[in-house]
Amino acid sequence: MPIKDYLRERFFPHIxxxxxxxxxxxxxxxxAVERIGLSxxxxxMVSGIGCSSRISGYVDFHTLHTMHxxxxxxxxxxxxxxxxxxxxxxxxDGDSLAIGGNHFIHAARRNIDMTALVMNNxxxxxxxxxxxxxxxxxxxxxxxxxxxIEPSFQVVDLAMAAGATFVARxxxxxxxxxxxVLVKAIRHKGFSVxxxxxxxxxxxxxxxxxxxxxxMLKHYKxxxxxxxxxxxxQNPNLVGRGVFLDEQxxxxxxxxxxxxxxxxxxxx
Amino acid sequence: MPQVVKFxxxxxxxxxxxxxxxxxxxxxxxxxxxxxxxxxxxxRLPQVGAKFIEMxxxxxxxxxxxxxxxxxxxxxxxxxxxxxxxxxxxxxxAVMAEIPxxxxxxxxxxxxxxxxxxxxxxxxxxxxxxxHGDHSIIALTAGTVQxxxxxxxxxxxxxxxxxxxxxxxxxxxxxxxxxxLFLPExxxxxxxxxxxxxxxQDVNYHPYLPREDGRLPMSDFGGVHRYNVTGLYHDMWxxxxxxxxxxxxxxxxxxxxxxxxVNSIALYxxxxxxxxxxxxxxxxxxxxxxxxxxxxxxxxxxxxxxxxLQTLWPFPAHVVRERCREASYVVVxxxxxxxxxKSVKEAxxxxxxxxLANRVDGTFITYKDIGNxxxxxxxxxx
Numbered sequence: 001m002p003i004k005d006y007l008r009e010r011f012f013p014h015i016x017x018x019x020x021x022x023x024x025x026x027x028x029x030x031x032a033v034e035r036i037g038l039s040x041x042x043x044x045m046v047s048g049i050g051c052s053s054r055i056s057g058y059v060d061f062h063t064l065h066t067m068h069x070x071x072x073x074x075x076x077x078x079x080x081x082x083x084x085x086x087x088x089x090x091x092x093d094g095d096s097l098a099i100g101g102n103h104f105i106h107a108a109r110r111n112i113d114m115t116a117l118v119m120n121n122x123x124x125x126x127x128x129x130x131x132x133x134x135x136x137x138x139x140x141x142x143x144x145x146x147x148x149i150e151p152s153f154q155v156v157d158l159a160m161a162a163g164a165t166f167v168a169r170x171x172x173x174x175x176x177x178x179x180x181v182l183v184k185a186i187r188h189k190g191f192s193v194x195x196x197x198x199x200x201x202x203x204x205x206x207x208x209x210x211x212x213x214x215x216m217l218k219h220y221k222x223x224x225x226x227x228x229x230x231x232x233x234q235n236p237n238l239v240g241r242g243v244f245l246d247e248q249x250x251x252x253x254x255x256x257x258x259x260x261x262x263x264x265x266x267x268x
Numbered sequence: 269m270p271q272v273v274k275f276x277x278x279x280x281x282x283x284x285x286x287x288x289x290x291x292x293x294x295x296x297x298x299x300x301x302x303x304x305x306x307x308x309x310x311x312r313l314p315q316v317g318a319k320f321i322e323m324x325x326x327x328x329x330x331x332x333x334x335x336x337x338x339x340x341x342x343x344x345x346x347x348x349x350x351x352x353x354x355x356x357x358x359x360x361x362a363v364m365a366e367i368p369x370x371x372x373x374x375x376x377x378x379x380x381x382x383x384x385x386x387x388x389x390x391x392x393x394x395x396x397x398x399x400h401g402d403h404s405i406i407a408l409t410a411g412t413v414q415x416x417x418x419x420x421x422x423x424x425x426x427x428x429x430x431x432x433x434x435x436x437x438x439x440x441x442x443x444x445x446x447x448x449l450f451l452p453e454x455x456x457x458x459x460x461x462x463x464x465x466x467x468x469q470d471v472n473y474h475p476y477l478p479r480e481d482g483r484l485p486m487s488d489f490g491g492v493h494r495y496n497v498t499g500l501y502h503d504m505w506x507x508x509x510x511x512x513x514x515x516x517x518x519x520x521x522x523x524x525x526x527x528x529x530v531n532s533i534a535l536y537x538x539x540x541x542x543x544x545x546x547x548x549x550x551x552x553x554x555x556x557x558x559x560x561x562x563x564x565x566x567x568x569x570x571x572x573x574x575x576x577l578q579t580l581w582p583f584p585a586h587v588v589r590e591r592c593r594e595a596s597y598v599v600v601x602x603x604x605x606x607x608x609x610k611s612v613k614e615a616x617x618x619x620x621x622x623x624l625a626n627r628v629d630g631t632f633i634t635y636k637d638i639g640n641x642x643x644x645x646x647x648x649x650x
Contacts (some may be wrong), residue, residue, distance in 0.1 A: 008496075011507055044490060046335070057496055057507060064338065065498035065508075066331065067361055073328035077335025077343075078489060080319050081293050085339075085490045103331075106324040231495045256319065263314035 006030045006040065010062050015054055017125075017212030019205075021172035021198030025090070025119055026055050028175055032182035043086045046075035048100060050126045052092035052198075054121035061088075070099030072107040075114055083253035086186065087114035094124050094132040097153050101133070108162035108191050112252040115185045115192040116164075118155055121200035129203030140207040155195040156244050165190035167245040171197035171220035174241060181243060190251050197224075274450040278442040279304035279346075281413040282372060283312060285420025286344050288452070289459055290517070291370075292318035293341035295332035297351060298327055298404060300384040301440040302374035305346035327353035330358035330371070337367045338497065339630050340462065340488035342424055346372035349391055352398070359433055360399030360453060361499045363522060366484060368427035368462070370420070372436040373445040375552075377630050386630035387440035389552055390407040392607040395435045396581050402519055404526035406533060407581040411555040415445045418457070419535075419578060425460040430525055431484055437580060439603070441553035441632055463484055467493065476518075477504040482525055527582055534584035537576040540566055541591050544573030546642065548625075549588065549612055550601035551577040554633045558601045561635040561642075580608065585615035597621045597645060601638055604628060 007030070016022050033043065043061040046052035049068035056063040071089050079087045096104050096118050104116065124130040124143060131141035136152045159167045165222065166188040168181045171244075185192035192201045199205065199216035210216050225232035227242035278283070282305055286294075293314060296306040306322065315318040319336070323329040326347050333343035348353060352373045362369050377383025378390045391398075395407040406426050409418040416438060423434040465485035467473040469492035478484050487493040496506040501518055503509045539562055541547060550558040555576040565572040575591050577584065588611075592598050598621060600609040604624070606624045613619035625641035627633035643649060 040494060041490070041492060057498075060494055062494050063496045064335070064489070065496065065500070066334075067499060069359055070327065070331040070358065073323065073331035074335040076321070076323070076328070077293070077295060077332030078339055079339075080321055080332075081336035081339045081341050082490045101322050103328055106328070154541075254323075256314075260314045260317055263311075264317070266315075 001034055003027070003030045003034065006060055007058055008014060011057055014058055016051060019199065019201040020051070021121065021200070021213075022052055022055060022119055023116065024172040024175060025178070025196055025198055026058065028178040029088070029117070029182055031179045032186060035179065035183050036186060038086055043088060044075075044078050045088045045090065046071045046078060047090050048092070048095040050095045050124070051090040051121070054088055055090045055094060069095055069098070070103060071095070072100060072116065076107060076110075076112055079112055079114055079166040080169040080253055080256065083113070088117070088186065089114055090117040090119060093118060093120045093134040097133045097158075105158070105162040108159055108164040108193065110252040111163055111165055111190045111249055113189055113191070114190075115182075115194065116197070118193065118195045119198045120195055121198045121204055122156065123200050123204040123207075124258070125200050125203050129207055142194065142207070155193070159193035160245050163191070164193045165245065165247050165249050166192035166243070168243045169195040170241045171224060172199060173217040173220040174224075177241060184246065188246065190249060204226060217260070274449045274451060275446060276413060276449050277304065277444050277446045278410075278413050278416045278438060279374065279444070280308055281416040282346070282420050282436070282438070283308040284449065284451060285417040286424070287312060287316070288388060288417070288457070289424035290342045291344050291423045291424070292316075293324050293336035293343045294319070294345065295321045295329040296345050297323055297329050297347065299348045299351045300324075301376055301443050302346045302348045304552045305372060305374075314486070326354035326553070327358065330355040333369050334358060334362055334365075334367050337369050338489040341570070342428070343369075343370065344370040345603070346374065348374050348376045348384070349378040350380070350395060352391055356398040360401060360403065362433040362460075363399065363403045363405065364499050365497050366431040366522075367433070368431055369433045370423045370427055370436060371433055372438065375437060375439040383630045385440065385602060387553060387601070387632055388628070388630070389437070389439055389554070389603040391437060391609070392580060392602075392604065395437055398429055402523065404523045405434060405435060405581050406430065406526060406579070407437050408535065408579055409552045410578065410639045411442055411551065411553045411576065413445060413449050415578065416442060417449060421457050421459070422535065425458075428460040428462050430529070431486070432526065433599060439551065439552050445553070459467055464488070465493070469493070474504040475506045476502060478521065513586060530582040530584060533582060534582060534587055535578035536587055537578065538573070538591065540573035541575060542573075543571050545571045545596040546573070547592055547595040548572070548574045548601055548638065549577065549598060549608070550574065551580060551608065554601045554603055557633050557635045558638055561638050564635070577608070583611045583615070585611065588615040589617065592616045595621070599623045599625050599638070599641060599645065601625045601633065603633055
């Protein structure tokens, strides 16, 4: 099926700024869905609030645009009540890890079968460029006029420690890898986390003299390397890309089916 | 077949009522004095193939029931004051996105952590206005275990009928009082099932296009119609809109669908009102004390009556106005600093004749407390 058939074209043009990485995420996500061969009726997309969360409006799935930070919690209700559905939860960095941090770690701990995308542009874009939990020490933001004094979460480490069973990281420059990783993440049974570096030239870029979208993508290319690559081994300053964890552990909805069987037997 | 009778506390009656109404998804977080509702449902729901989950907080609990309701479940959460505060954000989302759900608040003393194990009715106004923005809400209450069951069933029926969250405002005394519960036969109380669209697959379905009667048929998430749900102002497709006409129409729809149905939502009980010159108005567990005073007053020939409100929001002003027209004075009995008394004053023809008999020290209000207030009003001294 052509990618455009997954889109709600009547709701275009989208709201994203020129050069924003989120459109690339949307593109790669739809290619992943197409490659897996999922039908549009099988997919529920649950998002929160922010630039990233508007992605749900543009896709022709069952789409639920919820509250800031609450996407994982609402998605939990969807998934437990209808475990046969494929649930995809795109979130921003502030959305998933500041206001939604509690829901994020608990969804990971439960290992509920859904795919969480952390579309990491290191800034609150919708409100005009305030620092987020992923902005990073020393970076600029409208609420860090003297530079940010707070360190960042390490999303990959956090997700693994919280109990996610599939954890990956890549960027909007590495689009082939992004599609591959999303295919694996969506197919994975359990809580999947994919951190996607997604450039925000409008706010993060301007506040940090990071250049335009092309310059920011070039930076993604130069500052990362595939896990297991020689380049990564030789240069500890590079950030690893790829799948960090992919393992099977009991999944919440399947466990609950077991509870139902047990409760029904006890009743007889 | 002999009728099933149970000896249970109000919180268990709420569980029985919810199961009777067809509850099949519950999400909650432990909090006194509502915890028994979650405990019993964690046992009972899987026995009927339904789902229970203990979430990480009340924000998540309210969020999870919203997600489950959209897939077609009848859903509920239960909490008390501090948890109810945390639920206000998602409660507003359910109002805006028109998602049927039942929210139980077994009230305790507030503000803040307050009096966790003592009764209060301090959340009446929070139920009405706790979430931000203009909106309407339905809130029911009950003072006996039997009424807790009945009001719980009603809450599910109203949530489905009006596509709205319904708040059940119980209190610690009602929640923890053990008394007899007659379980109705299946089909004895009519149940409202979800109105689902008749629009076939592959035909455009408009999730937010009301029918002529104002109701919006739903389509289960994950079914054959794909649509968008948002907390933003939205058009008939469920897609965000800032068009002034769309915004105007939606806020009026959200308020009008409830406020114009106040007559059919109004539930109440009346005792000896016909010739009453003194009318007590009460709700929840204080109505038990009020009724005691009325019954004993009648024995000694006093012309005293009781209007027990079971629907608090939308406020049944027409009922209050009509019943209190001939009364010399009206005494509102509630366990707060005076929340419903304001609505009563607004409703009646002579607001200067409306008084408050309250108790706010965590101790249950007795018929003697109410009697003392009556004597003060009548100039007889305490």
